[in-house]
Amino acid sequence: MQYVRLAKIPRPVSRLLFGCAYPGMIAGEDQTALLDQAFAAGVNAIDTAENYGKSELILGAWMAERSNRDQLTIITKGCHPYGRSRVTPEDMRHDFAQSLERLRTDHVDVYMLHRDDPQRDVGEIMEALNEFVRAGQTLRIGASNWTMPRVREANAYAHAHGLEPFSVLSPNYSLARQIGDPWGGCTALSGEEHAADRAWCAQEGITVIAYAALAHGFLAGKILSSEPTRLEASLDEGGRRGYFYPENLERLRRAEHLAAQKSCSVAQIALAYVLTDELGILPAISATKQRHLEANIAALDIALTAEERAWLDLRA
Secondary structure (H helix, E strand, O other): OOEEOOOOOOOOEEOOEEEOOOHHHHHOOOOHHHHHHHHHOOOOEEEOOOOOOOHHHHHHHHHHHHOOHHHOEEEEEEOOOOOOOOOOHHHHHHHHHHHHHHHOOOOEEEEEEOOOOOOOOHHHHHHHHHHHHHOOOEEEEEEEOOOHHHHHHHHHHHHHOOOOOEEEEEOEOOOOOOOOOOOOOOOEOOOHHHHHHHHHHHHHOOEEEEEOOOHHHOOOOOOOOOOHHHHHHHOOHHHHHHHOOHHHHHHHHHHHHHHHHHOOOHHHHHHHHHHOOOOOOEEEEOOOOHHHHHHHHHHHHOOOOHHHHHHHOOOO
């Protein structure tokens, strides 16, 4: 397992994160075997959220049973919209307190806002989040699906007022471009159009946790690019809206070709693409079966050259 050090996190963090946004976890089914396997393999960072069904409850019960909370880095998110904007100090306090109760812990390592409300002043948001930092209830704060101009504005306010800035972001980053907006208000950091944003993240020391690194199954390799009708039918609505486009089909075709050359899977090539970004991006991977988890971990050993990355990304 490969690890990185994140500021203020008291332990090295695994390059792969265990992502809880999958049906079994959301439904509250027993996930003990999969969590045990991930932990034994060295995956010590777990990404969950208030709106991932019963995942926080399942994770909290597992940590209590295994007495391993202090060996884990826990990332959770709040203020997901439920028919209205919920990026308010009141909703933050409600969701955060609820997450701590569900997780059976007195703190999380990273707390992120799941969405933004561009109409709300960033100063109010950063002041409210810093209440949790001052109370020792979270070590770092971050944002998922915020636009980069809003992130920059929020951090400028934090720096000017002596507050903890956003130091973790969770946008989409994958080989397949998020061309459509899967759920509304979703943002991405991949592609040459975001090169300046990635450089800014590096300068700021921001950790990027990529969601949908396999593009909702588009890059899973179960159905080939030569069968686009079957592939489209296999995707959920978010996958079709976000990723099912001709240029991504070509990226998938190239991933298939490179996977055959390297004797690995298409999914491993897609993960290696994320893992070899110079920013050191950490993908959150939802593996529903033990063999899938093993395959995801094996992707850490696949090296891609700059030329191979450019070719996969249609830049060569």
